[in-house]
Amino acid sequence: DVKVTQSSRYLVKRTGEKVFLECVQDMDHENMFWYRQDPGLGLRLIYFSYDVKMKEKGDIPEGYSVSREKKERFSLILESASTNQTSMYLCASSISGPSYEQYFGPGTRLTVT
Amino acid sequence: EDKVVQSPLSLVVHEGDTVTLNCSYEVTNFRSLLWYKQEKKAPTFLFMLTSSGIEKKSGRLSSILDKKELFSILNITATQTGDSAVYLCAVQEYGNKLVFGAGTILRVKS
Numbered sequence: 493d494v495k496v497t498q499s500s501r502y503l504v505k506r507t508g509e510k511v512f513l514e515c516v517q518d519m520d521h522e523n524m525f526w527y528r529q530d531p532g533l534g535l536r537l538i539y540f541s542y543d544v545k546m547k548e549k550g551d552i553p554e555g556y557s558v559s560r561e562k563k564e565r566f567s568l569i570l571e572s573a574s575t576n577q578t579s580m581y582l583c584a585s586s587i588s589g590p591s592y593e594q595y596f597g598p599g600t601r602l603t604v605t
Numbered sequence: 606e607d608k609v610v611q612s613p614l615s616l617v618v619h620e621g622d623t624v625t626l627n628c629s630y631e632v633t634n635f636r637s638l639l640w641y642k643q644e645k646k647a648p649t650f651l652f653m654l655t656s657s658g659i660e661k662k663s664g665r666l667s668s669i670l671d672k673k674e675l676f677s678i679l680n681i682t683a684t685q686t687g688d689s690a691v692y693l694c695a696v697q698e699y700g701n702k703l704v705f706g707a708g709t710i711l712r713v714k715s
Binding site: 496523525527532534535536537540542550582586588589592593594595596597598599 | 639646693708
């Protein structure tokens with residue numbers, strides 16, 4: 493079974509803090525993704541990565557950066573957290589190829605006060 | 606701009622009812638359409654559809670894709686309280702990116 497884990501289920505941070513969200517997958521997947529999920533908006537793609545040290549912007553990358561130093565780990569960084577980044581953050585991974593489903597982690601609910 | 610629209614946004618049914626959830630899309634480089642179920646945690650994969658007119662079935666759930674009219678439906682028969690969840694539709698573009706709809710919130714009352 494594919495397992496995608498995220499470092500925290502719940503996180504509370506103050507405005508201006510630097511925030512790290514970690515994601516680890518154990519199935520040697522090439523692709524990894526970071527989404528945020530907000531009511532009425534569904535999941536929106538922040539960044540994704542096809543390989544180690546490779547990253548591409550998704551639909552809403554502003555205010556975020558990512559790091560992928562190892563194949564199994566994909567980190568999302570909020571350089572200076574703001575209240576509008578309060579959200580549920582979901583990490584996913586998939587095999588590279590024409591049509592493969594993405595496997596999701598349990599999510600991190602981040603609150604920025 | 607690529608978009609995926611799900612309807613209804615929410616619905617409440619009684620156990621035993623049959624429900625149909627809708628997903629329409631406008632995506633430039635379509636590869637496949639996926640359905641996920643999300644309870645209070647990670648979305649779990651239900652179906653992937655790539656060809657028109659071929660029904661995918663798993664127990665009481667089934668789904669079909671119409672690539673000409675650009676939509677898919679997810680049917681759930683004989684609903685149970687355990688079917689209560691958010692159902693997400695996503696379209697996979699070239700390069701493995703997924704574009705998600707806003708989701709349909711289903712509540713099944715006993």
